[in-house]
Amino acid sequence: MTSAMSDGREAGTERCRSRVQEAITTAARRGTPLTASAIARTAGGDRTFLYRHRDLLELLPVTSIRATGEMPEPGTATRASLQADLANANARAARLSARVQQLENRLSRHLGNQAWHESGLGTPADVAELQAAVSRLEQRQTELTRQLDDRQAELEAARAANRELTRALNQRV
Numbered sequence: 001m002t003s004a005m006s007d008g009r010e011a012g013t014e015r016c017r018s019r020v021q022e023a024i025t026t027a028a029r030r031g032t033p034l035t036a037s038a039i040a041r042t043a044g045g046d047r048t049f050l051y052r053h054r055d056l057l058e059l060l061p062v063t064s065i066r067a068t069g070e071m072p073e074p075g076t077a078t079r080a081s082l083q084a085d086l087a088n089a090n091a092r093a094a095r096l097s098a099r100v101q102q103l104e105n106r107l108s109r110h111l112g113n114q115a116w117h118e119s120g121l122g123t124p125a126d127v128a129e130l131q132a133a134v135s136r137l138e139q140r141q142t143e144l145t146r147q148l149d150d151r152q153a154e155l156e157a158a159r160a161a162n163r164e165l166t167r168a169l170n171q172r173v
Contacts, residue, residue: 019043020056034060035080036087047087057084 023042027034036057040047050057060080 016043016045016049017053017056020045020050020053021059024056024059036060036084051084051087 020039020043023039024034027039027042032038036047036050039060040050
């Protein structure tokens with residue numbers, strides 16, 4: 001099953017790669033902009049596919065140079081490379097921001113718990129022990145209540161028998 005899923009995923013990736021290469025060739029022939037967004041839109045995919053497959057992304061400036069015949073000076077950044085760098089920097093900043101927020105929340109919870117326990121307002125450390133004791137006492141109370149009810153019933157029966165005997169003795173006389 002896993003092999004079939006893996007084979008299917010690889011086949012889908014190859015189909016998407018061929019659509020992207022076709023879109024790059026078509027855009028170069030027509031003279032349309034060779035940007036990651038335009039190529040992804042034409043190929044019917046997503047820009048992230050290009051960023052995950054760097055070889056396809058690197059084809060953009062090379063194909064643009066071939067199509068226009070303009071060779072940039074060494075060390076000069078192309079528009080596409082600057083856009084890719086900006087997208088990567090924005091994604092990294094978002095990841096770092098999320099991580100900072102996660103760490104701030106964790107620190108806040110830790111400091112709050114620490115302050116709660118140091119103030120004496122927190123629950124005692126032996127809460128489980130106290131709860132077990134309460135449970136035992138509640139069981140004992142239930143048992144004693146049942147015993148008291150049984151004894152009161154016996155006492156009522158004894159009183160009723162005593163009244164009957166006294167009445168029987170009084171009627172004979």
